[in-house]
Amino acid sequence: MEVKNNIKLIFKYLILNIKKQAQYKISFILNIIMMIANDAFFIIQWHIIFSIVPSLGGYGFNEVLLIWSLTAGGFGLSHLFFNGVYNIPDIIYRGKLDVYLTQPKNLLLNIGCSSTDISAIGDIIYGFIALIIIGAKFTTWLIYFPLIICSAVIITATHIIYASLAFYIKRGDAIASSINRSMITFGTYPMTIFNSTIKIILYSIVPAAVIGFIPSQIILNFSIYNLLFFVGFAIISTLLAFFVFNKGLKKYSSGSVMEVRL
């Protein structure tokens, strides 16, 4: 029952956030269109690379575009539904957490849903465009959504874990956004080009391989181990995010900032 209520709440927040931002019509539309163009620019990059070499460790143009589609989709969903988590360090640093603490809903969920990045819609649309370009099969379309939901959960949870450092150190935002940037940058490359040391990092503390490469493997060469690893990673990272955030919350001391949230 509680899960159902929380899902309802997430969607209500989303609709409210979108309505709020749609008031600036030009900015709203430009954000979406420009993000699609922004992502699409990378097609040129990969087109040039694959005109030099036919494949990167078995990954050709279509496979790389599939990784892009999955990463963009996961990243887009995370910023569409839970963009608030990307403000956690700032909320803590400025003592703005008080206003969320007084509200009756789950604290982390409440913060996460408090804002929406409209350009994330552009990322999600680009994910679909990339699937159309590569001529994805029906089965790929079918499992695409569950996969990007898991990716979004991993991206969001990883950010919460690093953002919770703000409870302990002053510039937690810089570390969290740096990890986030690294995840997205590494996440769009096939892991076959990296050596094993770097792979260990990309499968664990900066899980860039897990958000795009692993789901692409599930689509291209299905194995139950990859699926279990992927879903397990999403569950464990979520539990860890709640644990780390709640642990850090005990360190939080209220500020004197006066704020009202409707």
Place this chain on the structure above:
Amino acid sequence: MNKYWQIFKINFKENLQSYVNTILSIVSFCIIIYIFVNLWGYIYTNGTPVINGYTYANMLWYLISAEIICYCSSGRYVVRGINNDVKTGKVAYTLNKPYNYYIYAVVSDMGEIIFKYIFIILAGLLMGLVFVGLPTFSLVMVLPIIFAFFLSSLMSSLLFAIVGLLAFWIEDATPFYWLVSKFFLILGIIFPPEFFPSWVQPIIIYSPVYSIYSGTSKLVANFSWELYANVTISQIVYIIIFALLGLWVLSKAVKKVNINGG
């Protein structure tokens, strides 16, 4: 002139306080270079030793130089600064100060850029030395190259400040920032002009992309005095054009300001 020098100094010194950001910028820069080392290492190992006139060492020095310019003068801060000034209404206070707002934005940005150069150039040199060894130019060429980097950044700052001024019309200039920066990334940063089809190359060579990124980076990859003269002349011409354009855009932008009190 002295007031702009003071603004430059204040912004330069401000960065001394945020050493965490500087360290993370260096880490993030090294990560990007490491990805390129892996990617191009793979391509050169599985392809020919010279691709479009570039050896692996040439290519890596080109990428390191282009990334140094990109990291130090990405334009993100100048666009975000003008955006915030417009959105928060702070612009009402800055426009009536005894300085030109456009020059103020550029000089502030340059204060930050020069500070970053000190660390990012050192990190870039270190990465290049570790992975491919010394570049081919002699010590006599160091100062001209540093001057070319400075002109690149000034040009970039003048251009992105114009992009930022678009916020006076559309509330949020960020989508235009994405588009321009991705245009630069693909056409100037991650590939030298020689990697593009022959009909695209003249467009790149006469565009600002070349003066900011490609030309300057080619000086490090393969220095020649003829190239240096070409790059410097094009940089000076573009700096004059952008400066005049920026001042004109500002004169139009201030007429769009509505101040509602408060």
